[in-house]
Amino acid sequence: MATKLLYLESPALRDEAIVQEISPAEGQIVNIILDQTIFHCQGGGQQSDRGILLFKSQTSEKDVIFTVNKVSLEKDSGHVLHQGIFPDNILQNEREAIVIGTKCQMVVDKEERLRNSTLHTAGHVIDFLMILANTADNSFIDSPTMKPDGSGIDLRPIRGYHFPDSPYLEYAGLIPANKRAQFVQVMQKLADETTSKSIPVEITMRPFRDIPAEKKALLKGDHSDDEIVRVVGVGGYICGCGGTHLRDVNMIKKLTIRKVICKGVTTRVCYSAEPVELGDVPEDQICAGLSR
Ligand SMILES: [Zn+2]
Structure with missing residues (x-):
């Protein structure tokens, strides 16, 4: 039986x-x-x-x-694999008592969830800011068609990496070299404005056929009508996503647009994000659950 993914719907930590399978791995x-x-x-960056x-x-009582x-x-x-270790000094009979059917209490590390959700939510915010930055008067897109150097296309998102070491987002197309410094400044200003406002993160899970037509048009990939799709909306931007998100964008204390790197035909926006x-705040109020 597949593991039910409660975190897609619930912010509970x-x-x-109940144990379905327990097996030794390496060491x-x-x-x-x-x-x-x-x-x-782990997934989706x-x-x-x-x-x-x-x-x-x-x-024992413990x-x-x-x-x-x-x-x-x-x-x-x-199946979801929970990979980990028992204490070194666990008694053999204690270890042997944990079998298929044994009940357990799951507890997610609150600080790590907050950090990872902050970095991931910041990724959605940057996707949204890319649209804002490029629909303002000082658009960084040269023209709607791609030039030989890769500049001038729509800077649509292609990849995200939200690990704490060096998070970034990648977009198709290039920002012309003479506009990059200004681009970082504009993005930073928009980031400061956006994270100072209350913008609730909206999450819905419903069959593809029940998603409003205007939202369907914004979702990438092919979906069958019966497929349950999780749609995450931040500001004016929506996408299909399986990550964990802060309840509100204003829970990001500081979003820093560190630099922009244009390489090949992609633009990488490097960032950092600190949580409030x-x-x-109760632990089940950190992340967004399904919207009512
Ligand atoms: Zn997400």
Whole structure:
């Protein structure tokens, strides 16, 4: 049975699940497949969640802690692999008691989820800003047709990398060399304006046939009518997406457009994004769930 991906609909960072499969991997690493998961699986340029699985101990009041280091989705089976380790000093009978059917409590690391969601949401914001920057009077697009040097096409998004080490977005087409410095300035100004406003992140999941026609036109790829499509909207920009998102763009404390690199026929926008301090924000209020 495929693992149910609760994180696509719910912002909860704690929930229960049942072990479907448990198998040793390399060294001390163990793979656990659950019936459902709140852990975001690595993909779409976003790092996977980390956290812990808590199992009731057979011998003590304290739970047995399984540390989840990486979470990945097996495309063919739909199984989600929670890759991690048990403590070195786990008793053999405790380890052997965790079998198919054992219940556990899932807990996602809150700080990491906040950081990854901030970087990923900032990616959506930059996609939106690219449209704003290029529909203003000082458009950075030379002409609607591509020139031999790659400049002058629509700068449509082609790739995103939202890992903390050096996040970036890539767009098809080039910004002319003499406009790049100004482009970074304009994008930064738009980023500051946008992140200072409340812009809720809207998420819907519905069959493709039920998506309004004007939104369908903006979604990439081919979809059958029955396919359930998760549509994420930030400001005026929507796309199909399986990532985790902040509830509101104003939870990004600072979005910095670091630099723009034009290479081959693509433009790379390098950025960094810091989250707001959480303070007393409840953990299930960090990320956006399905919109009502
Ligand atoms: Zn997304």
